[in-house]
């Protein structure tokens with residue numbers, strides 16, 4: 001009995017979220033999560049986000065965390081609001097707020113841990129973030145066509161080489177971490193997925209150049225390593241698709257959902273891998289862009305298929321981090337006028353098991369197969385908003 005109690009106490013100390021409400025006071029729990037989140041987010045503001053190392057740290061530049069609040073907390077769901085000062089919008093001189101939000105989200109991941117649903121609500125001096133950012137409706141956009149009617153699944157491998165105006169060079173969007181570059185491993189998995197879908201007679205297209213050949217693009221490097229923006233430009237898409245944004249980093253993000261909207265794609269599946277020294281898979285969708293119902297359904301199916309395939313065929317202990325939503329924090333999801341999800345398959349900066357897995361072609365292929373079966377389950381049950 002004492003041993004059981006002892007074990008229960010250890011659990012209690014280690015994971016405040018896992019307790020039932022009769023043991024730990026809910027208000028105290030919320031306060032503990034809020035405290036941990038606030039400390040992590042303040043920590044993130046002490047250094048410039050990746051690719052923005054030329055800038056002062058956000059805190060030095062005057063970005064403040066006004067408030068961090070846990071609006072709702074249960075073992076199944078967490079709703080967090082983060083209020084930032086106005087300076088957050090202009091911290092990046094051209095007005096791209098996403099790298100700062102990415103750094104905040106990444107820093108918060110360990111305070112949150114695996115939780116079935118986590119909803120981030122960002123506000124700027126009290127105003128909801130999604131109301132301060134551009135919307136998809138201003139762009140060329142056609143209603144989604146279902147996969148059954150030949151609607152394309154746009155498979156979007158995150159990142160790729162881009163022209164960095166501030167540095168005057170071409171470079172990849174993410175650093176090499178333990179032998180893995182996210183820009184390239186995303187492409188590998190996406191390409192396997194495209195093959196899977198086409199073999200199953202599902203109309204699929206890659207958002208980046210789809211052949212691993214020596215064909216060089218504007219960067220002078222192989223086109224397949226370049227961002228989506230340059231590929232869509234090469235395809236002859238209208239300029240407002242690939243040339244919308246403050247710089248090529250932002251244009252590359254915006255080009256993907258805008259292209260999907262333009263080709264009346266059935267859905268967008270963005271392939272990413274995570275950073276933040278955690279472990280496991282999580283899947284993101286936008287909670288406020290008008291397509292959250294169907295995006296949420298797709299995200300749930302995608303996350304379930306990927307995690308269960310990895311557990312069955314690769315590692316029985318793979319962590320399911322769950323679904324993540326926010327109010328506009330990720331342009332790839334926010335700007336799609338159709339179901340759109342971002343699947344963060346594994347953590348590049350965690351050696352075992354995540355980074356190890358990303359070195360393994362069999363792992364990449366099984367993830368692609370799981371995504372294919374997810375798209376099949378999703379498409380089979382119709383396409384409604």
Ligand SMILES: [Zn+2]
Nearest residue numbers: 158182272273
């Ligand atoms: Zn990424």
